[in-house]
């Protein structure tokens with residue numbers, strides 16, 4: 376489990392995170408929802424140990440992040456971090472060199488799933504295909520948790536559907552996934568848990584299926600109640 380406990384973070388004098396607490400479990404897709412600039416990326420970076428925070432605590436499987444944790448968790452940023460002149464194949468080789476947890480078989484399977492060619496150069500890919508390669512770079516790692524920053528942002532409906540298919544396939548297996556989004560519509564049916572963020576605090580954290588069954592409400596219904604209250 377990933378446990379974010381009372382995390383506070385400032386950039387200069389601006390308090391971006393005031394008191395953020397939530398959990399994300401293995402085997403579940405947790406979605407961190409909030410408008411642009413609310414601090415979603417900052418939370419993912421804090422979980423990864425990529426940005427310091429003033430107070431609070433973040434635990435991954437009960438432990439604070441340490442070097443060995445990077446074989447258990449990965450972060451897929453919203454822009455690709457590979458050099459543009461690399462071919463997809465070269466990006467994969469780079470990953471092999473850096474991560475013990477790289478699973479070449481899964482990478483090939485994902486490449487086939489997305490109908491991409493390993494000889495394609497990253498700089499020559501469309502926006503949607505770049506997003507798919509970026510996703511493969513994270514999903515082909517045998518890790519417990521995958522953090523994805525806006526994986527559906529700015530890409531066409533067919534690419535979005537293809538990416539959504541990955542979430543319901545064996546390629547995710549029993550991993551814990553945290554996705555951020557400011558646009559819930561396309562992914563509402565995929566997520567197990569929603570975490571609503573605003574003004575530096577978590578306004579609500581809920582099990583989407585439970586709320587649907589017990590209260591007959593969709594994620595959007597709950598968002599309306601919470602954000603428009």
Ligand SMILES: Nc1ncnc2c1ncn2[C@@H]1O[C@H](COP(=O)(O)OP(=O)(O)OP(=O)(O)O)[C@@H](O)[C@H]1O
Nearest residue numbers: 386387391409410411412413414415416417418557
């Ligand atoms: N390195 C930084 N220095 C100063 N301010 C920053 C820095 N990084 C982020 N911020 C500010 O912190 C706030 C939260 O940013 P963050 O990127 O976490 O938001 P977000 O919810 O992920 O937004 P988006 O949906 O647009 O990606 C923003 O107001 C942003 O301007």
